[in-house]
Amino acid sequence: MPLVKLMDIAIARSGDKGDGSNVGVKARSPEIYQYLEKNLTEEVVKNHFKDICFGQVTRYELPNLLALNFILEDSLGGGGTEALILDSQGKVHGLGLLHLEMDMPSELIEYFIGVS
């Protein structure tokens, strides 16, 4: 199966929720949403953020927006008001997740080409 970057099949935005961050991901097509719903799991995201997120990852689905919302607990070094780390508000966690590489089934590639 070809490897694709999540960035090529989705867009994202992130922000802070206390000492955690949220990463919202929107698929670029309904077919890609189906694929992400199956494959972009809490485990996959937790593993991608293993050096940043030290708590639980929770996923919520918004099929109406073709979107998934991830909550990354304990990922801001204490949070916006206390942390010394540069990105204490998780502003770049969204683009960070989009660096993820995923195996994409060949039959989905046409949708991928269709939107890129």
Add this chain to the structure above:
Amino acid sequence: MGKNKIIRIANAQGFWGDSILGPIRLVEEGPVDYITFDYLAEITMSIMQKQKLHRPDAGFARDFIQMLEKILPACKKKGIKIIANAGGVNLKGCLQETKKVIRELGLAGVKVGIVEGDDIMDRLDELIAGGEALDNMDSGAAISDIRGAITSANVYIGADSIVNALKEGADIVITGRASDPSLVVAPLMYEFGWTANDHDKLAAATVMGHIIECGAQCTGGNYTDWREVKDYARIGYPVCEASNDGSFVVTKHDNTGGLVTVDTVTSQLLYELGDPGCYISPDCVVDFTTINISQEGEDRVAITGVKGSKATPTYKVSISHSKGYKILGTLCVTGPDAIEKAMLLKDIVFERMAMQSVDVAEEDRFFELFGTNVLYKGMVESNQQPAEIMLRIGAKGTDPKQLDILGKELAPLVTSGPPGITGFASGRPRATEIIGYWPALISKKQIVTTHFVEEV
């Protein structure tokens, strides 16, 4: 009321410190009925509280006064109303300055509404004694843990009193810690005669508030596909066209920069979102999984079908407390061996602090080598031999004077450490207070919001 009445609501400030160009351009570049200004983030109240301690006439968003000076004549002429949570912890001070600006501009007949009741700092002991636990809603910790260190306590209030001020003819409504979406919910309740039982309509208005509360972040700002966005310099701030049925269109004024598409708006719908099925505001509970979103035209996105339910019996409270001090400084380190040299610099700083009897415990030490993937740690391949990096070094502690020694030991490294160290032009960093954020819940029965309107 005409059946097709459209109310245009814009947001001109996404946060305290947003560009002054937002409000100036919004009043000049196209039609708008209400402009909202959202100034308050989690710690803003606490910063304002501190300012007020030093100066009794401070403690509100002074930027707001400067903006009023620029836009009020046009607002008055065009009938644009202003709603702002600019009052911080000093509503009266903000009112005085607002009145002063109105008089200086030579305007007359401007009605200013003030909404009070969010500040519970002076009532804390009474409320706690009365059975309000105010436990930390994230960690579950007890309020007694921080009682002595609390520096501000404000309730995220809803739309009610803003609506009442508008009913009395206010042209400008100033609040303290009104929740961000309520600044948008209030004018729509007033214009369309919605009540607290119009759950779906209030939910739709809350979604509108959520979309525009960060200003240009829904019109192409911070958007993944940034190359599609035209003319960032002149990015249009969001304008929503609201209808009585709760549906609305997100757009921006013609001939402005930016981009309004399903993707730019969806990005902002996802911003700082928790459980989408249960988005709680003081005015209602919204189900984000009911939102229908579609492209209606160029730079026009329609939102329909939003469902909501009755508001919860509690308000959220934002409590801030003093939590010690922190200091942070930076030095630029060039290669060869930039990483190795930065690690050495870090050790030297803490050793020289120890030589001055300041031992920083391991867990209170902080360093980060910017340029080695500190932001994308573990996500992208990292360069083992970067030509240049930035050492960010810091510490936490209880004594600011001791922490200041870290700040004094950075510049000397340029002449008394390894070679190729630079970038020390902005002076010595100083320790600053750490403000802890403590979210809690309080029964709505305990909170009465009030308003008054004064004509200048």
